[in-house]
Amino acid sequence: LVVATHADQDHLAGLIPVIERYDVTHVIESPFMGEGALSNHWHQVLASTGTNVILCHRGMQVRLGEDLTLHLLHPPANAVHIAETDDNRNSIVLMAVAGRCRVLLTADIDALAEQELLYLGQPLSATLLKVAHHGSKSSSSTAFLDVVDPQLAVISVGEDNSFGHPDRGVLDRLEAVECQVFRTDLHGTIEFITDGQTCWVKSARTWR
Template sequence: MTRLIPFVQQHILRYAALILCLCLLAGCSFSGITKDSSTIGPVDGNGKLRVIFIDVGQGGSQLIITPSGKAMLIDAGNNDKEQVMLDTLKEYGISRLDIVIGTHPDADHIGGLDKVIDQLSIGRIYMPKISSNTKTFESVLRSIKRKGLKVSSAKGDLTLNLDSGVKVHMLAPLTKYEDNNNMSAVVKVSYGEHSFLLTGDSEADSEQDMLASGADLRSNVLLVGHHGSKSSTSVAFLKKVNPQYAVIQSGRGNKYGHPTQTILERLQKKGVKVYRNDTQGTVEFLTDGHHLQIRAER
């Protein structure tokens, strides 16, 4: 009998290892999180919300696709990323955007919006009540006018009707700021147990007002404000949001030093897993409301 025990133990260990391998091959996840570095692009959504942080270099752009196929685009990178935006939307099979949001007039956020508006079917457009005398801003307004569209005011405490199963709540701007960055539209997207806080270039002043408003800022995934600048993602704001994951949209070797070491260390101290466009390319989150899958381009 004593000789039999090691033999039985050996086969039990082999069986357990086989079960583990099968689970890994099937994409199982004991924690509810599946990390998959497979190619970014169209997949069978199968009732999932998809939040895509598009790699537009030193700029920002997020594409949200709901389980029923509705689409919302927040920002579209800089002027030189127009074709990147069009190609990406085509790759994801997007020919209509039900909601378009230009978070604020800075070129690295709205530079590609004019061509997107020109070439796709557009539902509603939201932009904050702040103007700019730049050619980029004027080009976006011309595209909106050519399509016969009207701009709705992007402001705090506004519920957007995108999909009956997905909550989209605009949390900021809550007041008028002189600084364009603080006028950024901040949007929280929630589906089941998971939520995403998309912050544009909002900085400390806007963060403080959001905290004072009593809005529910808690989110699993945080788009780090202003590309990881130390003027955003204050300690108090990060504590309130309490994310598991953060995404930083910045370009390789940018002249601004984004993301700053201060913010990277702050996120690390909080135990937040960071994904970056400059090192990993486009990053995509998929959720059925319970489980979360993360895919990175590289």
């Protein structure tokens, strides 16, 4: 199973060789993948490999064996795509639940999408948070982090990137909820491991 959260280059392009190389039977994707060159190529590859495509919407659940369930929290089935900025706002948010461990994966959603999740009372409390939009200042609001209340957070971000991610304010807000933060620009590849009771984090390199 592969989840394509949205059609931005940095989220979708790397999935194409995954589909081509491995036997991926199902893909869950956002209903707002658009019709750009990258999205069209993506769908051509899916068609050529016979991969089954499932359009995501809020309320879906996917069971992966007996011990892991994916709860799709966003976008809603009736979301409206108005502008290119909505690609981030309508990207897939899911909660992976394995026993007592809960992992919230937030793709590139912004503060408005966070507000919607809070307003709807979605179950957001998580052991681990994948910080939205590479730690951009447009996401990870105080209200959102207070409800998620993660013990661990991972920021996927390029070293010395031109966007200035992660934002200092986001790091301060994560510190305020007493969350241990791991960053790919500092720690390299990061693995989250759980047996459903205890959670471990392994990183390619140590940074202090």
